[in-house]
Amino acid sequence: MxxxxxxxxxxxxxxxYLLTRLIGHGSFGAVYEAKCNSDTIAMKVSTEEEDLLVEASALQQLYYNDVSPKYHFNGKYGPYHIVGMELLGFDLEWIRENTPSKSCQRSTLIRIAYQMVHCLQALHEKRLIHRDVKLSNFALSQPKTPGNQVSVKILDFGMSHEYCDADGNLKEDPRGFVFKKMRYSSYDVSLGLDPAPKDDVIMAGYAILYAGGFDFHEKLKSPDNELMNWKRELIRAPGETLPLMLKFLxxxxxxxxxxxxxxxxxxxLLKQRIQDSLPEMDARSALTLTEEDGHPVLT
Incomplete structure (x- = not known):
């Protein structure tokens, strides 16, 4: 196919459900807005059965944590495999790209960072690792009144993996992904080590810098040795490596x-360190999404 x-x-x-419009697509397949009477959901459609079964399992496990799209169903339609889930709003990369400054204010960034780590906490407590953490894999919930409040949710679990059993014994993933080839993987994973929960957090760190105005996509175009040095120094000596505008982190x-x-x-402790980065702002406070001159405003 x-x-x-x-x-x-x-x-x-x-x-x-009637598939009304294509929302996004990638190597995983395609995501559509789907409607049935007054009910509107997102439906992911793929030819990759195993990856969608992994996604459906992760969504089911996270159902009551409110950090991911709510799971509705999964199954098969002709040659396709499908997952129905809650329809979220804009992803964070879209927000960044459609903000004139290409960056979030510090007070907004702190709350985004806090909620991203909260999402990973829920995932890791289920003994799951995401392994594809990037800004486009976090999205906002639909605005709620009063005040158009939104929250950050994590999505796209096709590459996720239950990394250990209840006794802490590590589990292999038979799908054999080669994560060291991903330019945005952490330093250790780029060396060829298997992804661990800490690597999800490190990748979230890259996404936070990107949301804060650092051109991470441009950094990924650097020669291999330069990129590896930057990844290593960011966690070894962040005070010397962080961009000036983001040294508060x-x-x-x-x-x-x-x-x-x-x-x-x-x-x-990570969430406390996010709070420590900007003590005057309550990192746990709500985000709001409005519009100004045709541009999204996340505050």
């Missing part, structure tokens, strides 16, 4: 640099 056919399913009815990145594979991530 040609991948391109996944992008032309507008108008198709699946499980009583040093307490957080210092704590990230203390993470090691064999110990569980102390997410509460």
């Amino acid at each position: 040609c991948y391109d056919t996944l992008l032309t399913l507008d108008g198709t009815h699946i499980r009583g 040093e307490p957080f990145f210092e704590e990230v640099g203390e993470l090691i594979d064999i110990l569980p991530v102390n997410h509460d």
